[in-house]
Amino acid sequence: MKTSKFQADLASTDEITLNVLMKELEVRSKADFLAKALALMNWAVKERKRGNKIVSMDEQGEVIRELVTPELERVASDFELPSVSMTWTASEIESFAKLASEEQPKPTPQLVRAMNRRR
């Protein structure tokens, strides 16, 4: 497998975290650690692109925490965005049509006040 090298400057606190994690996870090299971290990030990005959320759950399946980062939100799928279209039932269309075809009521006092308070 072809490999590439790169250097990274880490803050001292990040270096400590890195070393602690490597020990906890029993990862022997920084390259190996980076590969695993990359795989984890890659998985998170794919899940957000599908519109899924990254959460932690307790043993009962209750969501404890949701992972939200600006980077992950940038890749979140568009279909998760609230829709601006409306669905109308046949009853609603009929009700709307009846109301809209009537002469409309005069403006309410609150509407008159609201429309003139800033003028």
Place this chain on the structure above:
Amino acid sequence: MDMFVRKLDPTDATGAFDCGDAAMNEYFHRYAKKNQGHLFGVTYVCILPPSHLIGFYTIANTTIPRAGIPDELLRGLPKYQDLPAILLGRLAVDRRAQGKKIGELLISHCFDVCLQMTTICGARYVITDAYQSAGAFYEKYGFRRVQGSANPGTIKMFLDLKVVRAAIDLRGKEGIAH
């Protein structure tokens, strides 16, 4: 300084807003800017200087389906196209600012924007899919309840923008200071 309403800016900090409704909060915290970036809807915010966001509303274009409306019920309305309207998708006020007529400030700003839009692209109605509990708020400003919702928690309501225009015309006649 007086509060004012302006378009949501990408640099605005939306995270502290809390209207007491989790769905509304989540929309404002996470989706309002994104929605606006995608041109799906535009959000306007009420600012308490220097930079507190104390209310917002989001609007977008929509249509009311023409199919299914009997011709005899469409007197004066076009029979060949869906009816153009503006969707007032969301409107909410921060809990700490409720009871101070911020909702009225936002809705009047919304109506002004809607009237401007009617001069650019045409729209006859403002539509909202309101929580049942918010129905009375919208009724105060002339919205009418549409019956037949499939969702028991919400109700569609509409307001003819000609009624809004008439409200502005009434200004002098009813002696309102301006």
